[in-house]
Each structure stands twice: as C-alpha cells, then as structure tokens.
Amino acid sequence: MVSWGWNRAAYSKSTIHFKGADYDFTLYHLTAHDRPTTPINFNNYLKFSRLTIPQTNLHVAYFIKDNLAISFGDDHMKYVMDNDQVAKMKGVITREGKYKGSYNGDMLVARDFLLFEHTDGLNYLNFSLEKYFTWYHSRSNKLIVSGMLGAGTGVLFPKTNVTLLDYERNDRFHVSGFGVAVKAGLLVTLFRNFTFELQNKYGYINMPNIILHKKGIPGRAKQAFTFAELYGTVGFNIPLIKQKQKK
Numbered sequence: 001m002v003s004w005g006w007n008r009a010a011y012s013k014s015t016i017h018f019k020g021a022d023y024d025f026t027l028y029h030l031t032a033h034d035r036p037t038t039p040i041n042f043n044n045y046l047k048f049s050r051l052t053i054p055q056t057n058l059h060v061a062y063f064i065k066d067n068l069a070i071s072f073g074d075d076h077m078k079y080v081m082d083n084d085q086v087a088k089m090k091g092v093i094t095r096e097g098k099y100k101g102s103y104n105g106d107m108l109v110a111r112d113f114l115l116f117e118h119t120d121g122l123n124y125l126n127f128s129l130e131k132y133f134t135w136y137h138s139r140s141n142k143l144i145v146s147g148m149l150g151a152g153t154g155v156l157f158p159k160t161n162v163t164l165l166d167y168e169r170n171d172r173f174h175v176s177g178f179g180v181a182v183k184a185g186l187l188v189t190l191f192r193n194f195t196f197e198l199q200n201k202y203g204y205i206n207m208p209n210i211i212l213h214k215k216g217i218p219g220r221a222k223q224a225f226t227f228a229e230l231y232g233t234v235g236f237n238i239p240l241i242k243q244k245q246k247k
Contacts, residue, residue, distance in 0.1 A: 001059075001060070001061045001062075001063070001069075001195060001235060001236070001237050001238070002059075002060050002235050002236060002238060003057075003058075003059045003060075003195055003197055003233035003234060003235025003236075004051075004056070004057070004058055004059075004233055004234065004235060005056070005057045005059075005197070005231055005232045005233030005234060006036075006045065006054055006055055006056055006057065006231060006232065006233075007055045007056070007057050007075065007076075007077060007229050007230065007231035008034060008036060008055070008229070008230050008231075009034040009055065009077045009078075009079075009122075009227055009228065009229045009230075010033075010034070010227065010228045010229075011032045011033070011034075011079060011225050011226070011227050012225045012226040012227070013029040013030060013031055013225070014029075014030050014032065014223045014224065014225040015027070015028045015029060015030070015223065015224075016030060016116070016221055016222070016223040017221060017222050017223070018091075018164065018212070018219070018220075018221045019219070019220055019221075020164075020167075020212065020213070020217075020218050020219035020220070021217075021218045021219070022093065022094040022095040023091070023092070023093045023094065023095060023164075023165070024091050024092055025089055025090060025091025025092060025093065025103060026089070026090050026091055027087045027088070027089050027107070027109065027114075028087055028088040028089070028090070029087060029088065030081055030082070030085065030087050030109070030116075031081075031082045031085060032079055032080055032081045032082060032225075033080055033082060034055060034077060034078050034079065034080065035055070035078040035080050035117075035119060036054065036055055036078075037053055037054040037055070052076065055076060055077055055078050056074075056076045057073065057074070057075055057076065057231045057233055058072075058073065058074040058076075059071060059072075059073050059197065059233055059235070060072045060073075061130060067131065067132045067133070067134070068129075068130070068131055068132070069129075069130045069132065070127065070128070070129055070130070071127065071128045071129075071130055071150070071152075072125075072126070072127055073124075073125075073126045073127075073128065073152075073154075074123065074124075074125055075122075075123070075124040075126065075201075075229065075231075076121045076122075076123055077118075077121070077122040077123075077124065077227070077229060078117070078118065078119045078121070078122060079117065079118040079119070079122040080117045080119060081109075081114075081115075081116040081117065082109075083109060083110070083111050083114075083115065084108065084109065084110060084111070085108075085109050086106050086107065086108055086109070087106070087107055087109055088105065088106060088107070089103045089104075089105070089106070089107035090103060090104050091103055093165070095165055097165065097166065098112075099113055099165060113164075113165070114162075114163070114164050115161070115162065115163040115164075116160075116162050116164075116221075117160070117161045117162070118158040118159075118160050118161070119161050120158070120159035120160075120161060120173075121157075121158055121159060121173075122156065122158050122205075123156065123157040123158055123159075123173075124154055124155075124156055124179050124181075124203075124205070125154045125155050125156075125157055126152045126153060126154025126155075126179065126181065127152050127153065127154060128150045128151060128152025128181075128183070129150060129151060129152065130148055130149070130150035131148065131149050131150065132146045132147070132148050132187065133146060133147040133148070133149075134146050135147055141191075141192050142190065142191050142192075143188070143189070143190060144187075144188070144189040145186070145187075145188055145189075146186070146187040146188075146189070147184070147185070147186060147187075148183075148184065148185040148186070148187055148199070149182075149183070149184050150182070150183045150184075150185075151180075151181070151182045151183070152180070152181060152183075153178065153179065153180045153181075154178065154179055155175055155177070155178055155179070156175070156176045156177045156178065156179060156205060156207050157173055157174070157175055157176070158173070158174070158176055158207075158210075159171065159172065159173045159174075160174075160176070160210050160211060160212070162210075162212045162213075162221070164212055164213070164219070167212070167213045167214075167217060167219065168213060168214045168217070169212075169213065169214065170211045170212055170213055170214060170215075171214065172211070172215070174209070174211050175209070176207040176208075176209050176210045176211070177205065177206050177207030177208055177209060177210075178205075178206055179203050179204060179205040179206070180203055180204050181201050181202060181203025181204070182201070182202055182203070183199050183200060183201040183202070184199070184200055185197055185198055185199030185200065186198045186199075189237070192237065193236050193237045194234075194235075194236055194237075195233075195234065195235045195236060195237060196232070196233070196234055197232065197233045197234075197235070198230075198231075198232045199230075199231055199232075199233075200228070200229070200230050201227075201228070201229040201230075201231070202226070202227070202228050202229075203226065203227055203229075204224070204225075204226050204227075205224065205225055205226075205227060206224040207222060207223055207224070208222040209222070210222060210223065
C-alpha cells in the first residue's frame with residue numbers, strides 16, 4: 001500500500017541549548033507552531049513541481065499478514081519557533097554587537113536575535129509496526145473499513161533554517177536526532193485497490209545535533225519536545241503476490 005497526503009502538527013514547549021565559537025546559552029520553554037501552505041488550491045497542493053512544499057506525508061506499508069503490516073513513513077512537518085516571545089535565557093554571548101553579555105533572566109526573543117525553524121522539513125523518517133482491525137467488509141469487496149494501531153521509531157533529517165545573531169544560516173540536510181511515536185487511525189479501502197487513511201500520531205523527538213550555520217562556521221543546538229500530528233492520505237494497494245482463484 002502506497003499513499004500520499006498532508007498534515008497539521010502541534011508541539012510542546014521546548015528548551016533549546018545553543019553553542020558556538022562565541023556563544024553558549026539556553027532558552028527555556030519556547031513555544032512553536034506548524035506552517036501549513038496557504039491558500040489551499042491545486043497549484044499549492046497538487047501541482048507536481050510543488051508536491052513537497054506543503055506539510056506532507058508519504059506512507060508505504062507491506063502486509064506480512066492480512067491484518068499486520070510494517071511501514072515506512074516520511075512525515076514532512078514544519079516547526080516554527082514563535083518570535084517576540086519572552087523566555088528565560090541563561091548563558092553568555094561574547095560576539096561583538098548588540099547582544100554581547102551574560103544572561104540569567106527573561107529575554108525578548110526578537111527577530112534580529114534569533115529565527116529558528118525546521119521549515120524545509122522537520123523530516124521524521126520512520127518505520128512502524130501496524131495492527132489492523134476490520135470493522136466492515138462488504139461481500140463484494142467494494143468497501144472495507146478498518147481501524148489501526150501502530151508504534152514506531154525513526155530519525156530526524158531536517159534542513160534547519162536558523163538566523164542567530166548575524167551568522168549566515170545553514171542550508172543543508174543533516175541527521176539531527178531520533179523520534180518515537182504511537183498512532184491510531186482509520187483505513188477505508190474502495191474497490192480493493194483505492195485507499196483513504198486518517199491517522200493521529202503522538203510522539204517524542206530528541207535532536208542533539210542541529211546544524212545552525214553554513215559549512216565551516218561552528219554552531220550546534222539541541223532540543224527535545226513532544227508532538228501531535230493529524231494527517232490524511234490517499235493511495236492504492238499494489239498486490240505483490242497474485243491471489244489464487246477459488247475453484
């Protein structure tokens with residue numbers, strides 16, 4: 001089964017530690033949001049050259065039994081730290097400029113200080129084990145409705161867009177950490193081959209190796225947070241083994 005669709009996501013507060021050649025500080029309990037592509041139209045969501053621009057999901061499942069599957073997923077979420085929020089900051093900045101100094105208190109996270117986004121994808125590449133429960137199966141096989149429970153783990157492969165102080169941002173994908181998640185969903189199969197999925201996923205992400213600046217400039221961040229994701233996909237079944245006809 002191969003399917004493609006779109007998601008919305010929500011994130012818990014996150015503490016982020018930043019360390020480079022001339023700064024070493026932590027921002028506590030930062031809030032963030034996702035960034036769905038608007039407006040919702042054919043050009044933004046269905047045009048082939050823009051398929052990966054919105055928050056998307058690729059789901060590939062192989063059924064090892066009629067009701068048990070192993071799957072691969074690419075959850076292309078987007079994570080955007082809220083700017084102009086007040087957060088506790090602790091640490092030091094030795095780089096010359098407006099923000100040089102020692103900190104241990106509240107800080108306005110202004111745009112000229114920090115922009116922090118995983119918007120070329122908070123890409124969660126994951127493998128899951130999925131158990132399906134048939135709720136309705138028509139005699140003609142034209143309609144099958146199933147529930148699903150699953151759990152899995154994977155790696156984070158983002159391109160993190162960060163502007164910190166006046167450094168030039170990173171512009172490359174990298175493995176930054178790992179995630180674990182559980183999920184529950186609904187699968188509707190029409191005419192044996194066409195599918196519609198609606199899934200709700202809850203998970204934990206830990207990224208100890210976030211690249212901040214362009215290649216050659218030292219700078220890493222680390223953060224961890226929980227997330228909730230709701231996504232829907234459409235797809236089709238691909239029979240790999242031809243079923244034996246009944247005599």
